[in-house]
Amino acid sequence: MSAATETSPHIPVLIRPLIAAVAPVTGVWLDGTFGNGGYTRELLAAGADKVIGVDRDPLAFEMAADWIAGFGDRIETVQGEFSKLDQYASDLDGVVLDLGVSSMQLDIAERGFSFMRDGPLDMRMSQEGRSAADICNEADEAEIASIIYLYGEERASRRIAKAIVANRPLTTTLQLASIVAGCLPRAKPNQSHPATRTFQALRIAVNNEYGELAEGLMAAERALKPGGQLAVVTFHSVEDRMVKRFLQARSGGMANANRYAPEVVQEVAAFEVKKRKAIGPDAQELDENPRSRSAKLRVAIRTDAPAQAIDPAKLGMPMMNKGSK
Numbered sequence: 001m002s003a004a005t006e007t008s009p010h011i012p013v014l015i016r017p018l019i020a021a022v023a024p025v026t027g028v029w030l031d032g033t034f035g036n037g038g039y040t041r042e043l044l045a046a047g048a049d050k051v052i053g054v055d056r057d058p059l060a061f062e063m064a065a066d067w068i069a070g071f072g073d074r075i076e077t078v079q080g081e082f083s084k085l086d087q088y089a090s091d092l093d094g095v096v097l098d099l100g101v102s103s104m105q106l107d108i109a110e111r112g113f114s115f116m117r118d119g120p121l122d123m124r125m126s127q128e129g130r131s132a133a134d135i136c137n138e139a140d141e142a143e144i145a146s147i148i149y150l151y152g153e154e155r156a157s158r159r160i161a162k163a164i165v166a167n168r169p170l171t172t173t174l175q176l177a178s179i180v181a182g183c184l185p186r187a188k189p190n191q192s193h194p195a196t197r198t199f200q201a202l203r204i205a206v207n208n209e210y211g212e213l214a215e216g217l218m219a220a221e222r223a224l225k226p227g228g229q230l231a232v233v234t235f236h237s238v239e240d241r242m243v244k245r246f247l248q249a250r251s252g253g254m255a256n257a258n259r260y261a262p263e264v265v266q267e268v269a270a271f272e273v274k275k276r277k278a279i280g281p282d283a284q285e286l287d288e289n290p291r292s293r294s295a296k297l298r299v300a301i302r303t304d305a306p307a308q309a310i311d312p313a314k315l316g317m318p319m320m321n322k323g324s325k
Contacts, residue, residue, distance in 0.1 A: 011289050012038030013098065014233050014297045017279045019046045021299045022229045027093030030054060030223065032082030032216060037064045039096050044074055052076045052089050056126040081126075083215035086223040094229045095220040099213065099239050101125070101203060113203060115177035115195040121170055123199075123206045132202040136170045143320075150318040151210070152201030153238075159183045160198055173199075200236070213239060214312040217246045221270055224302035230271065231299045240278060240296045242315040247273050247300050249310055267308060271300040 015038065019025065025046040031039050034053035037060075043051050053075060055061065061068075061077050068075050078088045082097060101113050112122030112132060121133040135144065145161035148154045160183045170176050180195040187194055204210060220230050234240040247253075252269040278296035285292050313319060 012042055013289065013292045013295045014279065014281060014285070015039065015042050016285070017282070018096070018231050018233070018297055018299070019043075021274060021279065021297070022094060022231055025094070028052070028089070028091075029094040029096065030085055030089050030092050031096050031098075032085050032220075033096075033098045034060050034064075034077070035098070036060070037067070039098055040075060043094075043096065044071065048074075048094075050074050050076065052078060054078045054080055054082050054085060054088060056081050058127065081212060081216075083212045083219055085216065086219040090223050091225045092223050092228050093225065094231070095224060096231045096233075097213075097216060097220070098233045099209070100235045112173050113199070115173055115193055115199050118172055118174040121173055121176055123203045125207045130206060132176075132206050133169075133171060135202060135205060136164050136176065137168050141165045146320055147205045148198050148201045150201070150320060151204040151238075152197035152199075154197040154201065156183055210238070210242065210317045211312070213242055214246075214310075214315055214317055217243065217315075218307070218309055221250065221302070222307040226302055226304040228302045229299060230302065231297065234296050234298075235294050238316070238318060240298075242317055243298050244278070245315045246310065247271055247298060249314060250308070251300065268305040269303055270305040270307060271302060274299045274301065 018039075019042060023046070025043055025048050027048065028050045029043050029048045030052040031043065032054045034040060034055035037053065040051045040053050051074065053061075054077075056079065058079055061079065068077065080088060085095065110119050110122075112119045121131065121136065123132040124130075135147065139147075141161045144164055145157045148160055149157035154160065160180055163179050163183050164170065164176070167175075167179050170179070176198070177193070177195040180198045181193075184194040217230075217232075224230060232243045234243055250267075250270045251273050252267070253273070275298075278298050280296055281289075281292040
């Protein structure tokens with residue numbers, strides 16, 4: 001959902017290849033990242049009997065109230081985190097997760113997600129808990145640097161953290177964007193805004209996005225019935241790596257880290273991966289929606305093997321600790 005354009009903000013990213021990959025669409029599906037409802041509507045149009053829409057942002061359902069009513073009991077909404085999706089439903093025919101911030105959240109300046117619009121430095125998807133301003137104004141310089149480095153993969157994290165602390169208190173998005181821009185070289189044509197990585201990092205920290213993803217993948221494994229399908233759309237390399245490694249581990253395809261290590265004991269496969277390589281946007285989608293260029297789709301089918309937990313560290317999930325740089 002984070003890849004929508006200004007002119008067409010509600011285009012579901014990779015929806016055509018997703019529907020093709022999971023066809024025929026039948027039974028009960030769970031859309032764990034409801035947002036603007038784009039995936040939910042497309043799943044219903046493709047043949048799903050019912051879709052359970054989950055989102056931790058209460059605004060998502062307020063904005064969709066008018067059109068949801070027209071679907072009657074074919075749409076059920078749940079305000080909650082997709083990491084707990086197996087508490088909301090079981091024996092599902094499919095689960096869809098479209099990761100990242102939604103266009104709805106980006107478009108509303110008051111939510112504080114965008115460095116292109118001035119608004120309060122918030123970034124909370126659930127509108128509860130610690131905000132981005134809280135982190136910038138209360139965390140020590142080392143923690144801020146670690147967040148920006150680990151979650152934003154920003155090499156200038158220490159320089160940016162030092163500038164943030166020096167300019168406290170920070171209250172608005174443009175204030176933070178200006179501080180970050182002052183720490184980095186001016187962006188060249190076609191390059192992303194200098195604050196992109198820092199805003200991404202703070203958003204991920206505020207919303208525990210990597211922890212949610214790890215738990216959500218395991219919850220989907222528990223909630224899907226044999227033959228049920230899991231489809232996940234990611235927007236950057238860390239998310240895709242986590243999904244890829246999860247599916248490798250749970251489909252019996254996890255290789256040894258090195259040839260001298262003890263052989264990995266493969267568990268009974270809980271998923272069958274449909275395609276080893278992730279599906280990306282085609283030329284038509286790139287033309288319609290340029291910000292879909294980083295999107296990747298992975299799809300797998302649930303087997304009848306028992307669900308198992310997996311250590312998030314094995315998924316390549318960045319871990320905050322005192323030694324982080």
